[in-house]
Amino acid sequence: NAGVTQTPKFQVLKTGQSMTLQCAQDMNHEYMSWYRQDPGMGLRLIHYSVGAGITDQGEVPNGYNVSRSTTEDFPLRLLSAAPSQTSVYFCASHHSGGVITEAFFGQGTRLTVV
Amino acid sequence: AQSVTQLDSQVPVFEEAPVELRCNYSSSVSVYLFWYVQYPNQGLQLLLKYLSGSTLVESINGFEAEFNKSQTSFHLRKPSVHISDTAEYFCAVSDRGTGNQFYFGTGTSLTVIP
Numbered sequence: 001n002a003g004v005t006q007t008p009k010f011q012v013l014k015t016g017q018s019m020t021l022q023c024a025q026d027m028n029h030e031y032m033s034w035y036r037q038d039p040g041m042g043l044r045l046i047h048y049s050v051g052a053g054i055t056d057q058g059e060v061p062n063g064y065n066v067s068r069s070t071t072e073d074f075p076l077r078l079l080s081a082a083p084s085q086t087s088v089y090f091c092a093s094h095h096s097g098g099v100i101t102e103a104f105f106g107q108g109t110r111l112t113v114v
Numbered sequence: 115a116q117s118v119t120q121l122d123s124q125v126p127v128f129e130e131a132p133v134e135l136r137c138n139y140s141s142s143v144s145v146y147l148f149w150y151v152q153y154p155n156q157g158l159q160l161l162l163k164y165l166s167g168s169t170l171v172e173s174i175n176g177f178e179a180e181f182n183k184s185q186t187s188f189h190l191r192k193p194s195v196h197i198s199d200t201a202e203y204f205c206a207v208s209d210r211g212t213g214n215q216f217y218f219g220t221g222t223s224l225t226v227i228p
Binding site: 033042090102103106107 | 157163165204206210214218220
């Protein structure tokens with residue numbers, strides 16, 4: 001199993017540019033999430049989805065959009081990049097409901113906005 | 115919603131000394147508990163988990179954690195640390211009441227000193 005795959009691993013953007021961070025999982029997990037990790041702040045939830053067609057906001061959603069058209073994919077879109085969005089982004093997935101599993105993480109995307 | 119507190123942001127310890135990384139959470143109703151480890155420039159990996167049964171759980175590399183329901187704690191311990199244990203450690207709680215949504219602490223940076 002590939003698990004959770006994130007692309008790209010590194011990205012540099014100019015202020016105002018847009019981009020999409022890709023996330024795919026092959027474990028048939030219902031629940032997928034995007035986090036950002038900043039020094040001293042741990043993991044902060046951006047958006048999450050409990051199944052195809054269902055998404056919701058997390059703790060820090062401003063400036064980001066998501067969609068979930070399939071169980072496998074959960075892309076994160078930056079609409080107009082700002083320096084405050086410089087961070088490391090992680091996608092995670094796990095089962096929801098009756099099946100209990102740990103959350104599985106991708107290797108992360110290191111984004112720099114200049 | 116759950117909150118997860120890791121009181122120690124940085125823990126320096128000498129090689130072969132014991133260590134305890136503390137984790138407290140806000141509610142013990144229908145929760146599952148996890149410790150993740152993050153090595154530099156990598157994603158989060160599961161270290162150990164408590165889902166049910168024995169309150170003492172162990173990892174393959176000598177870490178252990180004990181679920182204490184009355185104190186709402188899940189502290190991580192190792193009797194003798196190695197240089198290779200230097201990493202960031204995150205405590206996480208999965209709340210059954212919110213579809214197994216994960217809540218993370220802010221992390222503890224463990225530095226093992228030779």
